[in-house]
Amino acid sequence: MQHKNAEYFKRIIAFIDDYAVNNGSSPSVREISNGVGLSTATVSRYMQKMKANGELDYDGHRSIVTKRQKQTLAETVEIPILGSVSCGVPKFAEENIEEYVRLPVSLFGRGDFFLLRANGDSMIEAGIDYGDLVLIRRQNYADSGDIVVALMDDEATLKRFYPELENQRIRLHPENSEMDDIYVDNCIIQGVAVKVIKDLE
Template identity: 45%
Template structure:
């Protein structure tokens, strides 16, 4: 089993697509495809990132053939990046300023891609989201009316409850001290929903 098959095995165990893994590593999906098919090999910095993300030793990718068929136990925990900023150049979302990684129970994750944000300020205290809490976000570009989402406004990430009506989006805080942000159709190019709040990890 070459290194590409090992990458594919880990990816499948996490129920990730090649595109999901590519976004985390900052490469194109075609690069992941080339690795998995054996047409190319990842650079060591990408191997290191994958080892950290999948929580396996780097040596796993280079073990001798006789060890290759050993099954890696399903991880009870997963390491997720704590994202400081997010950019959206050319419509492609990229994580920047990763402040570290946090282990979360695998039972919290149900397919798709997840990341963590740190809550800032008091605009969502009515939803029991306090400054410094970690927020588990499932990456997706839309949410249902009334759900809480991470929203990218220009280069700033905000957490708001989202309401949609007649082509207009209203971003509502959970603190009466903050006025709602009304986004009309002509302003949509500066606004992008990047994920849905799945869980608040309290900061003790």
């Protein structure tokens, strides 16, 4: 293909990447054709050339993966949002996946994570406000002082964890000076909070 048509390559790749971001899937050849203003035959020829050059993978209908998409998949990790967790009165833990989001490995690392939406105001002094997304590392243990998702009789809550071995109990501490500690004989640790994702006002 002639050098003067290099712009076509850029337009096709840009359309595929934008379409994938906005729709969560690859476009069809006809959609690319309509989007970039080229015939489907021309788009197909250019895509075959890009495939041969290793610029994209293409195995048929709606299965196009560009270099940029490969890089994004390699540099991000897919994490489920599992609904809300109480930051006040403990609330029943329903593991209904609302959606999946991709987070950059460079900022969040790799591991077995899930996201919960904070519900309540008991952790506001730890910087966790109503509606924030809290990134939880899934594990069944915690160190004293960790902020944990604690499950008690099918009710989950987000609190700071303090085992009191001398009293044979666990103190779940809200980070809100107007609220009292919760004392339980036992609880199941579902994970430890590691990051908070919030909107800035």
